[in-house]
Amino acid sequence: MSVPLPTFHNRGDRAYRVTLTGLAALLPLLLVVVGAELAVRAWPSIHRFGFNFLWTGRWDPVTEVYGAGPLIFGTLVSSLLALLLAVPLALGVAIFLTEFAPKWLRRPVAFLVELLAAVPSVVYGVWGIFVLIPFLRGHVVPGLKAVLGWSPFFSGVFYGNSMLAGGIILAIMIVPYIAAVSREVLLAVPGSQREAALGLGATRWEAVWSAVLPYGRAGVIGAVMLGLGRALGETMAVTMVIGNRHDIGASLLQPGYTMAAALANEFSEATTGMYLAALFEVGLLLFVITVTVNALARLLVWRVARGGSAGSRAL
Template sequence: MTTLPVDPATTPDAVSAPAPTPTPQAEWRTLRGRNVGDRLYRVTLTALALVLPLLLVTLLAELVIGAWPAIQRFGLPFVWTSVWDPVAGVFGAAPMIFGTLASSLLALLIAVPLALGVAIYLTEFSPKWLRQPIAFLVELLAAIPSVVYGLWGIFVLIPFLRSYVVPPLRAALGWTPFFSGVFYGNSLLAGGIILAIMIVPYIAAVSREVLLAVPANQREAAIGMGATRWEAVWTAVVPYGRAGLIGAIILGLGRALGETMAVTMVIGNRHDISLSVLQPAYTMAAAIANEFSEAVGDLHLAAMFEVGLVLFVITVIVNAFARLLIWRVARGTAVGSRAL
């Protein structure tokens, strides 16, 4: 009988033999390699995390440098001066600031009830099979390009307002300064409605997350005390998440302040301050889009930079305040929240 050769490495003694103990030098090299890798990983992540703050500081510095000639020339009165005359070299941003704030506030008046209604329905009353489709459709509005909204406003919204909305408004409220004057089509009202449609997805999505974060015992306690489903929502759920809902609204406001293309196409772009929503207006973002590339002289260009600087400061403050409120709700320390 032929005997097969046996590999010494596969014998029971060899298999059960302990692995050789690494030397202290080998362990030190391994730990050193790990420390170097961890240190390199930490430095890389830190550098990546600092990119966005650095970008923000760089953007602010660029705006200040570009706007400096206008800041030196006009000073703080630039904010409340209403004259914008590139030929005479006199610039004031008051009409644009007014148009930006007025269109954004008008958009909030329209969007907030709709967005909060959608959020409350999805979290409290909607059947489970219907929640995701409606949430998807609402969030899909945020994916539509702003130029599409602008075209829709020109060819659908403005003719509809001219034929069916403005005549009864003027007949009923034409005596007030808010609905006086001739309606030309492109107006503050059209810009506000377009903005409202565009910010509804943002307010609704954040409001929905805030309402979902409310503890279930809030609802159960209210219902246990005899409240109806709607009373439980209105007296227990909404007050608990009040600060977060306010943050969602302010976040929508920050989105509306910086919108450019859609508003530029429907608001009228006229340097004027009018209380009537039927009259054309101008926003800071629209002014930058229309005039920056056609600025006449260095002072005009510096004035456009200063308009951008004012818009940047307002938007950062609004968004930071909104994020702070939402963060406080997430931590369960929202101001104004109360538990049953």
């Protein structure tokens, strides 16, 4: 005789589960609704400019012609520059804290790095405007121009607000995210991997380089992508130091613009329907790009640190 087992024993259980399920279901719903809303609002622009929107550079509210090329370019360049600077630092933090740091140093340093993530974006902006940019102007850019001035990447006059400043600020901001997730990934590497390498006569560095890092590679790549997702969508600090000009130029010393910054600056100024639609399309692009990057990153991180706890910490 088989006994049918009721899942719900009384009304309280059912009400509880239904309530919680309803609350949880709001999250996927929010994701879908946000995407749909942005797409609907952006439609006039998508319809009018088509794919040209992605690579043309004219942004003219007077003649109602919009192209987000410089915004996309600026977003990618500033984020890649940030990754270039942040990844070595963050991996340094993660490797140092999991493999080399003396025990007493691990917690305080990890705490300091976490604090970096707690600093509000706008505070980074203030620091960027009043400390970083003067420092770059006075001490870094003259040196850069002396050594690399011949290359297109460091040509032109440095006005302060620039792709370079944006990239550096972004790098500082994403270091803690990449470091925290990489650290969790490296911690999830079984000790046996390390010991096996050491047992074969590897030095400590060789054990890290040949056993630990390859084992956690997918997770570390995921961590870097999480950082990239942050950088792509970061708004305030970038807006405050990048210069906000619709231009595509090779030089990092020149002002640039990002999608998020354009939204921050121009959204409340958008008076006509097409202007607004163009900005919504920028928002839609930003949304789709960051969701994609984040989704891929999560899948990579989850694959390494099972259970999905790694990187979920709301820093």
